[in-house]
Amino acid sequence: MKIINITDLNQPELDVYTRLTEAQLRNRLEPEKGIFIAESLKVVRIALEYGLEPLSFLAERKYIDEQLEPLFKIHYSKFKIDTVPVYTGEREVLAQLTGYELTRGFLCAMRRPQLPTVEEVCQGKRRIAVMDSIVNSTNTGAIFRASTALGIEGLLLTPTCCDPLNRRSVRVSMGTVFQMPWSYIGESIEALGEVIRELKGQMNYISILKNMGFKTVALALSDKAVSIDDPALNSEERLAIVMGTEGDGLSAETIEACDYVAKIPMQRGVDSLNVAAAASIAFWQLRTPHTS
Numbered sequence: 001m002k003i004i005n006i007t008d009l010n011q012p013e014l015d016v017y018t019r020l021t022e023a024q025l026r027n028r029l030e031p032e033k034g035i036f037i038a039e040s041l042k043v044v045r046i047a048l049e050y051g052l053e054p055l056s057f058l059a060e061r062k063y064i065d066e067q068l069e070p071l072f073k074i075h076y077s078k079f080k081i082d083t084v085p086v087y088t089g090e091r092e093v094l095a096q097l098t099g100y101e102l103t104r105g106f107l108c109a110m111r112r113p114q115l116p117t118v119e120e121v122c123q124g125k126r127r128i129a130v131m132d133s134i135v136n137s138t139n140t141g142a143i144f145r146a147s148t149a150l151g152i153e154g155l156l157l158t159p160t161c162c163d164p165l166n167r168r169s170v171r172v173s174m175g176t177v178f179q180m181p182w183s184y185i186g187e188s189i190e191a192l193g194e195v196i197r198e199l200k201g202q203m204n205y206i207s208i209l210k211n212m213g214f215k216t217v218a219l220a221l222s223d224k225a226v227s228i229d230d231p232a233l234n235s236e237e238r239l240a241i242v243m244g245t246e247g248d249g250l251s252a253e254t255i256e257a258c259d260y261v262a263k264i265p266m267q268r269g270v271d272s273l274n275v276a277a278a279a280s281i282a283f284w285q286l287r288t289p290h291t292s
Contacts, residue, residue, distance in 0.1 A: 006089040034112035036165035046175030053111040057086045125153040133160040133245035141172025142276035148176035151287030155182040206257040214240040217260040225263040
């Protein structure tokens with residue numbers, strides 16, 4: 001291993017861990033140079049298993065023998081991982097990094113993967129989900145984890161969503177963000193600013209899904225909504241589950257454009273659930289027929 005001892009976190013090679021913002025890491029202008037940070041051995045192991053490229057590690061010294069060395073042996077041939085720098089130092093030095101102790105002593109800077117096309121995400125799939133303007137990183141990570149566990153086969157995100165490779169989102173997802181096929185619907189036209197509003201106004205992404213043979217169901221509180229366990233929903237051969245931003249939910253235009261509107265029956269005066277909790281229930285209830 002290429003081990004490099006550090007004495008403080010002001011060394012420029014550590015900018016990726018300590019000073020670059022999420023926007024700078026993502027590098028929208030040059031996506032091929034984009035980076036994200038993975039935390040904990042489990043998350044990094046899953047990322048490596050799914051072919052993501054490590055650029056450097058930051059690890060507490062005691063974790064090098066316990067965690068890094070076995071990881072390097074497994075993935076040596078794939079990445080020539082012995083050339084990847086491993087920055088390490090005493091616990092007192094590394095503790096200066098905000099939240100470091102929450103990462104179980106282990107961080108990895110990784111190359112952002114090239115995303116599949118919308119068509120590739122949807123091809124051959126029977127159950128997909130669409131995240132429309134979901135901006136909270138915890139909810140994003142939780143939805144990725146639930147979708148992977150509960151039978152969803154692909155995720156599409158509108159460009160206004162939180163980046164799934166945001167550090168917190170990756171951590172909350174427990175690495176499932178690397179397992180679930182996902183892409184942006186509308187990103188290919190660089191939907192920014194006014195273009196986003198135009199995209200939403202024309203309901204292009206709903207039309208795209210329908211043209212691919214999906215029926216669409218909006219998760220929303222509406223007088224027209226059927227119960228989430230309505231047999232008609234489960235009987236659909238291909239179904240796209242559409243969920244909206246925290247608080248406001250989906251726009252009226254989006255709801256109107258969908259084939260169905262569904263809600264989870266509530267009790268004791270509660271009107272709704274957090275979007276990640278609601279998504280989990282919907283994913284389980286609407287999973288592909290005959291899936292246990």
